[in-house]
Amino acid sequence: xxxxxxxxxxxxxxxxxxxxxxxxxxxxxxxxxxxxxxxxxxxxxxxxxxxxxxxxxxxxxxxxxxxxxxxxxxxxxxxxxxxxxxxxxxxxxxxxxxxxxxxxxxxxxxxxxxxxxxxxxxxxxxxxxxxxxxxxxxxxxxxx
Amino acid sequence: xxxxxxxxxxxxxxxxxxxxxxxxxxxxxxxxxxxxxxxxxxxxxxxxxxxxxxxxxxxxxxxxxxxxxxxxxxxxxxxxxxxxxxxxxxxxxxxxxxxxxxxxxxxxxxxxxxxxxxxxxxxxxxxxxxxxxxxxxxxxxxxxxxxxxxxxxx
Numbered sequence: 001x002x003x004x005x006x007x008x009x010x011x012x013x014x015x016x017x018x019x020x021x022x023x024x025x026x027x028x029x030x031x032x033x034x035x036x037x038x039x040x041x042x043x044x045x046x047x048x049x050x051x052x053x054x055x056x057x058x059x060x061x062x063x064x065x066x067x068x069x070x071x072x073x074x075x076x077x078x079x080x081x082x083x084x085x086x087x088x089x090x091x092x093x094x095x096x097x098x099x100x101x102x103x104x105x106x107x108x109x110x111x112x113x114x115x116x117x118x119x120x121x122x123x124x125x126x127x128x129x130x131x132x133x134x135x136x137x138x139x140x141x142x143x144x
Numbered sequence: 145x146x147x148x149x150x151x152x153x154x155x156x157x158x159x160x161x162x163x164x165x166x167x168x169x170x171x172x173x174x175x176x177x178x179x180x181x182x183x184x185x186x187x188x189x190x191x192x193x194x195x196x197x198x199x200x201x202x203x204x205x206x207x208x209x210x211x212x213x214x215x216x217x218x219x220x221x222x223x224x225x226x227x228x229x230x231x232x233x234x235x236x237x238x239x240x241x242x243x244x245x246x247x248x249x250x251x252x253x254x255x256x257x258x259x260x261x262x263x264x265x266x267x268x269x270x271x272x273x274x275x276x277x278x279x280x281x282x283x284x285x286x287x288x289x290x291x292x293x294x295x296x297x298x
Contacts, residue, residue: 033175060234077182078183085284088231
C-alpha cells in the first residue's frame with residue numbers, strides 16, 4: 001500500500017479536480033458483461049420505460065466505479081482505499097445517440113481522521129445533467 | 145407487502161469459492177475505462193507492494209451481489225419482489241484489495257429490514273474472506289423494493 005499523496009501535505013478543503021466521464025449505450029453493454037449485471041433497465045429502452053424510467057439508465061455501480069477512479073488516481077495506489085460508500089440518489093439517464101451521458105465527478109478532503117494511521121476522508125460529488133447522482137459519497141484513504 | 149422482520153440477523157452459509165482471474169480483472173478495468181496498470185500489469189502491482197494485479201475497488205460487488213442474489217433475494221421464504229428492486233446504497237470496508245489468484249467466499253447476513261413509505265428496504269452484509277480465512281472486504285448493500293401500490297397508481 002503505497003499512496004503517493006502525503007498525509008502531511010493535505011488539508012481539510014484540499015480539492016481533487018472535477019473530471020468528466022462519458023458513458024454511452026455501448027459502454028453500458030460492456031459494463032453489463034464485465035460485471036455480470038444484465039438487468040434490462042441498463043440496455044433495453046422499452047423495458048426501462050415500462051418500469052417507469054425515463055430511458056435506459058447507467059448501472060449505479062458503474063457510476064460508483066468512476067467515482068472511485070477519481071479517488072484512486074489521486075492516491076496513486078487503489079490499495080490505499082479503506083472505506084468507500086455511496087447512495088444512489090438519481091439515475092444517470094443514457095440516451096441512444098452518439099454522445100451518451102456525462103458524469104462530472106470531483107472530491108475534496110473533508111476530514112483528517114487519524115494522524116497515526118494517516119487516514120483522511122474524501123467527500124465526493126457526482127452530477128449528471130445538472131442533477132446530483134450520488135449522495136453521501138465518501139471514501140476513507142490511507143495516505144503516505 | 146412488508147417483509148418478515150424475523151429474517152433480520154439471518155446468515156447464509158459461505159458460498160463456494162470464486163477464483164479471481166487476471167483476465168477478468170482486466171475485462172472489468174477496461175469496462176470502467178480505468179487504465180491504472182496496477183489492474184493489468186503484475187510488475188506495476190508488485191512495485192506498489194501487491195503480490196499480483198489487484199482489482200478495482202468495486203469489482204468485488206459482482207461477487208457479493210451474486211451471493212446475495214442467489215441466497216437472500218431469491219429466498220422464497222423472504223418474499224422480496226426482485227422486479228421492483230433498485231440499488232439504494234452501497235458501502236465497502238476493505239482490509240486489503242482483491243487480487244488475482246484470490247479464492248473468495250462470501251457470507252451474507254441480513255442486517256436490517258425496514259418499511260419506508262411502503263417501500264421495503266433490505267440491508268445485506270457480505271463478508272468476503274480468502275482461502276486462508278483472512279478477511280478481505282465487507283460489502284454493505286441496501287436494496288429498495290418499491291411499493292406495488294405506488295406503481296399501480298401512477
